[in-house]
Amino acid sequence: MADFDEDQNLQGIQNQSKRAKSAASNGVYDQKSRHLRIIDFPEDILLCILSFLSLRDISSFASACKHLHSLCRGNPNLWFGLCDRRWADKTQISKWGNGEIAYKCLYVTLIEWENLIGLWRRAGWSSPLILFEWGPSYVTASRIRLPNPGEHRITKFPFLFMGLSPSGDPVNFVDSGTGFDSVPLPDFAKAAESGQPDSSLIPVSVSFIRANNILISKNLNYPKAVRGCSALLTQAYRYFAYPGRDASSLRKKGKNQVYWNWEDNEYVKFVNSSEKGCAREHGLAFNISKRYILRSLLKNASFRNP
């Protein structure tokens, strides 16, 4: 210890800053000052920091200098990091779009779709309740059927499926065949005209009207936009919606079944209301898995439009 520290010991603690300056010439630090420059950071630390930031912040960061710009621009690791940080524990990010889409595309899509996750109700109605959840490579919405008296089972009917085609386009379907709470009106003419590969699946678009309002409307552009690349996703959906049943038998059956046409519906989210002060709705959303509480809450709940 003594052999190299003797000098400094004599001069005492006050000289610490002087020593710091002498260290500045060893290459790690900026030549002009003792600052360590952020651009000297190992790339993995920088990417780790960036993965916590929003796009706006990343853009500001990238605009600071050429080095940071080249690091952020078109760096697939950055987009993977962003997706991985946010959704790795919720969905299988490598499976979306059949694993063929860029992570940037996935990020831009999911940053919007993640707002869907949770419990929604039809605008102006207390029912149906729908629950958006993460699937392995899609977001799905299910109608929630509450238990009848004496039953304890909440039943979920998946009816909406949102995925990405390998080319990165959103592919959203509503299954018209599983509506349990609306009496389906036969509309053969429209089903025949629509020219879908399978008339039980209606392509829809899910759009945010406001932060907590969505409109699920029929997507009239569908056949042009995504026909042909949806077969796999359709199958995946069927597998999910009807576990254990053969997809081909469903398709056959589909031709003779009675379907109702999808009406444009607006849904309102049950917001996490610890901030907004409507604890009852919050409780409802929170306890969706706890059947008894849900049941009793629904009996007493008066739903309001926010």
Next chain:
Amino acid sequence: MSESTEKKMVRLRSSDGEVFEVEESVAKVAKTLQDMLEEDCADAVIPITCVRAPILTKVIDYCKDQVMISSSSSTTNNPNERTEQERKAWGQKFMEGVDSSTLCELLVASNFLNIEGLLNLGVDKMVSMIQGKYPQEIRDMFNVVNDFTPEEEEEIRNQNAWAFERDPYYKKRSSSK
């Protein structure tokens, strides 16, 4: 046996030549040092070439605390949540008043020494410093030299427009600047 290993001291030398003597258990919080110690070079002074003395002091403070926490949590009955909260509070306090250049050095040091907890603390702090800042503010904060020409900067602002598309406040903020 365990007592003798606990009292074993390790000497660390910072890049500017200051030597720190710490308990082996404290040094072993850093995975890099742990590996070195297990390869049996404990008698010599370990040079930490890229870490200055003030930073190394801070790192050692962190390691000492980790050792203290791990020894106290093994004696408490139900440490899980409480320890978690305490750690959070402690981490915030630890990072309080750390300026950007110290933070940069801490990050590099914890990366080099492979101390995951400290790295996470540093990244959290860094993220909170970058959030909501303009490019110029980031340059000032991290001592980055703007090497863009004004034309290039304008072009980049246009290129990066996608990042602002979903932010209704961006236009307002940039025009007010």
